[in-house]
Amino acid sequence: MHRALAGKTVTRFESVYPSVTRVADDHPIVGRTVESVSARGKHLLIAFSHDLALRTHMRMHGSWHLYRPDDRWQRPAREMRVLIATSDIVAVGFNVPVAELLTGRELARHQELRALGPDLLDAAFDRAEAIRRLQERGREVVADALLNQRVMAGIGNVFKSEILFLAGIHPFTPVSRLPDEALARVVDIAREALTANVLSRAQTLSVSMARTTTRAMEPNSRLWVYGRGGKPCRRCGSSIETRKTGLDARLTYWCPRCQKPVGD
Numbered sequence: 519m520h521r522a523l524a525g526k527t528v529t530r531f532e533s534v535y536p537s538v539t540r541v542a543d544d545h546p547i548v549g550r551t552v553e554s555v556s557a558r559g560k561h562l563l564i565a566f567s568h569d570l571a572l573r574t575h576m577r578m579h580g581s582w583h584l585y586r587p588d589d590r591w592q593r594p595a596r597e598m599r600v601l602i603a604t605s606d607i608v609a610v611g612f613n614v615p616v617a618e619l620l621t622g623r624e625l626a627r628h629q630e631l632r633a634l635g636p637d638l639l640d641a642a643f644d645r646a647e648a649i650r651r652l653q654e655r656g657r658e659v660v661a662d663a664l665l666n667q668r669v670m671a672g673i674g675n676v677f678k679s680e681i682l683f684l685a686g687i688h689p690f691t692p693v694s695r696l697p698d699e700a701l702a703r704v705v706d707i708a709r710e711a712l713t714a715n716v717l718s719r720a721q722t723l724s725v726s727m728a729r730t731t732t733r734a735m736e737p738n739s740r741l742w743v744y745g746r747g748g749k750p751c752r753r754c755g756s757s758i759e760t761r762k763t764g765l766d767a768r769l770t771y772w773c774p775r776c777q778k779p780v781g782d
Protein backbone atom coordinates (compact mmCIF):
# COMPACT_ATOMS: atom_id res chain seq x y z
CA MET A 519 0.00 0.00 0.00
CA HIS A 520 2.90 2.32 0.71
CA ARG A 521 4.29 1.77 -2.77
CA ALA A 522 0.88 2.30 -4.37
CA LEU A 523 -0.15 5.40 -2.42
CA ALA A 524 2.86 7.28 -1.03
CA GLY A 525 3.52 10.65 -2.59
CA LYS A 526 0.11 10.81 -4.25
CA THR A 527 -2.69 13.30 -3.69
CA VAL A 528 -5.96 12.06 -2.25
CA THR A 529 -8.83 12.70 -4.68
CA ARG A 530 -11.59 11.00 -2.73
CA PHE A 531 -12.10 9.96 0.87
CA GLU A 532 -15.11 8.16 2.29
CA SER A 533 -16.01 6.33 5.46
CA VAL A 534 -19.16 4.87 6.93
CA TYR A 535 -17.96 5.80 10.42
CA PRO A 536 -19.42 9.10 11.64
CA SER A 537 -16.47 9.69 13.97
CA VAL A 538 -14.14 9.56 10.96
CA THR A 539 -16.26 11.65 8.61
CA ARG A 540 -16.75 14.29 11.29
CA VAL A 541 -13.00 14.84 11.53
CA ALA A 542 -12.68 14.68 7.73
CA ASP A 543 -15.40 17.32 7.36
CA ASP A 544 -13.48 19.72 9.59
CA HIS A 545 -10.03 18.75 8.28
CA PRO A 546 -10.51 17.51 4.70
CA ILE A 547 -8.39 14.56 3.58
CA VAL A 548 -9.01 15.24 -0.10
CA GLY A 549 -6.13 17.35 -1.40
CA ARG A 550 -3.64 16.04 1.13
CA THR A 551 -0.67 13.90 0.09
CA VAL A 552 -0.27 10.35 1.38
CA GLU A 553 3.09 10.47 3.13
CA SER A 554 3.42 6.87 4.18
CA VAL A 555 1.56 3.65 4.87
CA SER A 556 2.95 1.47 7.62
CA ALA A 557 1.86 -1.48 9.71
CA ARG A 558 2.31 -1.68 13.45
CA GLY A 559 1.09 -5.12 14.39
CA LYS A 560 -2.41 -5.37 12.99
CA HIS A 561 -2.77 -1.61 13.02
CA LEU A 562 -2.39 0.08 9.67
CA LEU A 563 -1.32 3.72 9.73
CA ILE A 564 -1.82 5.93 6.71
CA ALA A 565 -0.10 9.28 7.27
CA PHE A 566 -1.31 12.29 5.32
CA SER A 567 0.41 15.64 4.87
CA HIS A 568 -0.37 18.37 7.41
CA ASP A 569 -0.34 16.17 10.48
CA LEU A 570 -3.23 13.76 10.15
CA ALA A 571 -3.15 9.97 10.05
CA LEU A 572 -5.75 7.28 9.61
CA ARG A 573 -5.38 4.35 11.97
CA THR A 574 -7.29 1.19 11.17
CA HIS A 575 -7.26 -2.15 12.90
CA MET A 576 -8.19 -5.35 11.06
CA ARG A 577 -9.37 -7.44 14.04
CA MET A 578 -10.54 -10.80 12.64
CA HIS A 579 -12.14 -10.03 9.29
CA GLY A 580 -10.91 -6.64 8.10
CA SER A 581 -8.77 -6.25 4.99
CA TRP A 582 -7.50 -3.54 2.68
CA HIS A 583 -7.68 -4.04 -1.08
CA LEU A 584 -6.03 -1.98 -3.78
CA TYR A 585 -7.81 -1.46 -7.08
CA ARG A 586 -7.43 0.48 -10.29
CA PRO A 587 -10.31 2.94 -10.67
CA ASP A 588 -12.14 0.71 -13.19
CA ASP A 589 -11.61 -2.60 -11.39
CA ARG A 590 -14.51 -4.56 -10.01
CA TRP A 591 -14.25 -4.88 -6.26
CA GLN A 592 -13.81 -8.39 -4.94
CA ARG A 593 -16.07 -7.72 -1.99
CA PRO A 594 -19.55 -6.17 -1.88
CA ALA A 595 -19.71 -2.37 -1.57
CA ARG A 596 -21.74 -2.70 1.65
CA GLU A 597 -18.61 -4.11 3.35
CA MET A 598 -16.67 -0.93 2.57
CA ARG A 599 -15.76 0.96 5.76
CA VAL A 600 -13.11 3.38 4.50
CA LEU A 601 -12.05 4.39 1.00
CA ILE A 602 -9.05 6.44 -0.09
CA ALA A 603 -8.58 7.19 -3.78
CA THR A 604 -5.79 8.85 -5.73
CA SER A 605 -5.79 9.49 -9.49
CA ASP A 606 -4.84 5.88 -10.28
CA ILE A 607 -5.49 3.78 -7.14
CA VAL A 608 -8.50 3.09 -4.99
CA ALA A 609 -7.70 1.66 -1.55
CA VAL A 610 -10.75 0.11 0.10
CA GLY A 611 -10.89 -1.03 3.69
CA PHE A 612 -13.49 -3.82 3.89
CA ASN A 613 -15.02 -4.79 7.24
CA VAL A 614 -12.32 -2.83 9.03
CA PRO A 615 -13.94 -2.54 12.47
CA VAL A 616 -11.70 0.19 13.87
CA ALA A 617 -10.87 3.43 12.09
CA GLU A 618 -9.91 6.84 13.43
CA LEU A 619 -8.21 10.00 12.23
CA LEU A 620 -5.46 11.20 14.55
CA THR A 621 -2.89 13.97 14.74
CA GLY A 622 0.77 13.05 15.20
CA ARG A 623 0.52 14.01 18.85
CA GLU A 624 -2.53 11.79 19.42
CA LEU A 625 -0.78 8.96 17.62
CA ALA A 626 2.32 9.25 19.81
CA ARG A 627 0.15 9.03 22.93
CA HIS A 628 -2.04 6.23 21.66
CA GLN A 629 -2.42 3.61 24.40
CA GLU A 630 -2.93 0.58 22.18
CA LEU A 631 -0.01 1.43 19.91
CA ARG A 632 2.35 2.16 22.79
CA ALA A 633 1.61 -1.17 24.43
CA LEU A 634 2.58 -3.17 21.34
CA GLY A 635 5.56 -5.51 21.50
CA PRO A 636 8.33 -5.44 18.89
CA ASP A 637 6.82 -5.33 15.42
CA LEU A 638 7.76 -8.35 13.34
CA LEU A 639 7.61 -6.31 10.13
CA ASP A 640 9.76 -3.49 11.44
CA ALA A 641 13.24 -3.26 9.87
CA ALA A 642 14.55 -2.42 13.36
CA PHE A 643 12.80 -5.43 14.94
CA ASP A 644 14.13 -6.04 18.47
CA ARG A 645 14.61 -9.81 18.54
CA ALA A 646 16.02 -10.03 22.06
CA GLU A 647 13.12 -7.99 23.44
CA ALA A 648 10.60 -10.23 21.65
CA ILE A 649 12.20 -13.35 23.16
CA ARG A 650 12.23 -11.70 26.59
CA ARG A 651 8.55 -10.79 26.36
CA LEU A 652 7.75 -14.32 25.26
CA GLN A 653 9.64 -15.76 28.26
CA GLU A 654 7.58 -13.52 30.55
CA ARG A 655 4.40 -15.38 29.58
CA GLY A 656 5.43 -18.25 31.86
CA ARG A 657 2.75 -20.93 32.06
CA GLU A 658 0.61 -19.48 29.30
CA VAL A 659 0.40 -21.79 26.29
CA VAL A 660 2.60 -20.75 23.40
CA ALA A 661 -0.34 -20.46 20.97
CA ASP A 662 -1.94 -17.75 23.14
CA ALA A 663 1.35 -15.98 23.79
CA LEU A 664 1.93 -15.63 20.05
CA LEU A 665 -1.42 -13.92 19.57
CA ASN A 666 -0.66 -11.42 22.32
CA GLN A 667 0.32 -8.21 20.51
CA ARG A 668 2.09 -6.99 23.64
CA VAL A 669 4.58 -9.83 23.22
CA MET A 670 5.20 -9.37 19.49
CA ALA A 671 3.08 -7.37 17.11
CA GLY A 672 1.87 -8.89 13.89
CA ILE A 673 0.80 -12.50 14.43
CA GLY A 674 -2.84 -13.33 13.74
CA ASN A 675 -4.69 -16.60 14.15
CA VAL A 676 -3.68 -18.07 10.78
CA PHE A 677 0.02 -17.42 11.28
CA LYS A 678 -0.09 -18.64 14.87
CA SER A 679 -0.84 -22.21 13.74
CA GLU A 680 1.52 -22.01 10.75
CA ILE A 681 4.49 -20.69 12.76
CA LEU A 682 4.14 -23.39 15.41
CA PHE A 683 3.97 -26.06 12.72
CA LEU A 684 7.14 -24.70 11.10
CA ALA A 685 8.83 -24.61 14.52
CA GLY A 686 7.69 -28.18 15.31
CA ILE A 687 6.12 -27.04 18.59
CA HIS A 688 2.81 -28.27 19.99
CA PRO A 689 0.49 -25.23 20.30
CA PHE A 690 -0.63 -26.00 23.87
CA THR A 691 2.85 -26.22 25.36
CA PRO A 692 3.32 -23.75 28.25
CA VAL A 693 5.95 -21.18 27.30
CA SER A 694 7.94 -21.98 30.46
CA ARG A 695 8.50 -25.54 29.24
CA LEU A 696 10.18 -24.40 26.04
CA PRO A 697 13.96 -23.92 26.07
CA ASP A 698 15.29 -20.49 25.09
CA GLU A 699 16.52 -21.76 21.75
CA ALA A 700 13.02 -22.96 20.88
CA LEU A 701 11.60 -19.53 21.71
CA ALA A 702 14.27 -17.88 19.59
CA ARG A 703 13.40 -20.23 16.74
CA VAL A 704 9.71 -19.32 17.01
CA VAL A 705 10.57 -15.63 16.84
CA ASP A 706 12.83 -16.12 13.80
CA ILE A 707 10.27 -18.24 11.97
CA ALA A 708 7.53 -15.73 12.76
CA ARG A 709 9.60 -12.90 11.34
CA GLU A 710 10.51 -14.85 8.22
CA ALA A 711 6.94 -15.99 7.56
CA LEU A 712 5.41 -12.55 7.99
CA THR A 713 8.07 -10.78 5.96
CA ALA A 714 7.88 -13.28 3.09
CA ASN A 715 4.12 -12.91 3.05
CA VAL A 716 4.26 -9.15 2.80
CA LEU A 717 6.69 -9.35 -0.12
CA SER A 718 4.57 -11.81 -2.05
CA ARG A 719 1.49 -9.66 -1.51
CA ALA A 720 3.24 -6.56 -2.75
CA GLN A 721 3.94 -8.16 -6.11
CA THR A 722 0.30 -8.18 -7.05
CA LEU A 723 -2.22 -5.42 -7.26
CA SER A 724 -5.93 -5.95 -6.91
CA VAL A 725 -5.44 -9.58 -6.01
CA SER A 726 -7.08 -10.58 -2.77
CA MET A 727 -4.49 -10.65 -0.04
CA ALA A 728 -3.98 -14.36 0.26
CA ARG A 729 -1.65 -15.64 2.91
CA THR A 730 0.96 -18.27 2.26
CA THR A 731 3.54 -20.00 4.39
CA THR A 732 4.35 -22.97 2.18
CA ARG A 733 5.62 -20.67 -0.62
CA ALA A 734 3.22 -22.42 -2.98
CA MET A 735 1.07 -20.11 -5.04
CA GLU A 736 -1.77 -22.53 -5.78
CA PRO A 737 -4.76 -21.51 -3.64
CA ASN A 738 -5.16 -24.97 -2.12
CA SER A 739 -1.60 -25.49 -0.98
CA ARG A 740 -0.70 -22.15 0.57
CA LEU A 741 -0.89 -23.19 4.21
CA TRP A 742 0.58 -26.11 6.18
CA VAL A 743 -2.10 -26.69 8.80
CA TYR A 744 -4.49 -23.75 9.15
CA GLY A 745 -7.97 -24.61 7.88
CA ARG A 746 -6.88 -28.20 7.19
CA GLY A 747 -8.51 -30.05 10.11
CA GLY A 748 -8.82 -33.78 9.37
CA LYS A 749 -6.70 -33.51 6.22
CA PRO A 750 -3.30 -35.25 5.88
CA CYS A 751 -0.23 -33.34 7.06
CA ARG A 752 1.77 -32.13 4.06
CA ARG A 753 4.93 -33.49 5.71
CA CYS A 754 4.02 -36.76 7.42
CA GLY A 755 0.49 -37.60 6.32
CA SER A 756 -1.00 -37.64 9.85
CA SER A 757 -4.46 -36.20 10.23
CA ILE A 758 -4.33 -32.48 11.19
CA GLU A 759 -5.97 -31.82 14.56
CA THR A 760 -8.01 -28.80 15.52
CA ARG A 761 -9.33 -27.27 18.73
CA LYS A 762 -11.40 -24.23 19.65
CA THR A 763 -10.03 -22.11 22.48
CA GLY A 764 -10.69 -18.83 24.21
CA LEU A 765 -13.77 -16.68 24.49
CA ASP A 766 -13.96 -16.04 20.78
CA ALA A 767 -13.48 -19.76 20.03
CA ARG A 768 -10.57 -19.29 17.71
CA LEU A 769 -9.38 -22.47 16.04
CA THR A 770 -5.91 -23.82 16.45
CA TYR A 771 -4.56 -26.40 13.99
CA TRP A 772 -1.57 -28.69 14.43
CA CYS A 773 -0.03 -31.97 13.31
CA PRO A 774 0.09 -34.47 16.20
CA ARG A 775 3.23 -36.09 14.80
CA CYS A 776 5.28 -33.11 13.59
CA GLN A 777 4.41 -31.09 16.72
CA LYS A 778 4.87 -33.38 19.71
CA PRO A 779 4.17 -32.05 23.22
CA VAL A 780 7.37 -31.32 25.16
CA GLY A 781 8.42 -34.33 27.25
CA ASP A 782 6.77 -36.97 25.04
Ligand SMILES: [Zn+2]
Pocket residue numbers: 751752753754755756773774775776777
Ligand atom coordinates in the same frame (compact mmCIF):
# COMPACT_ATOMS: atom_id res chain seq x y z
ZN1 LIG B 1 2.98 -33.93 10.25
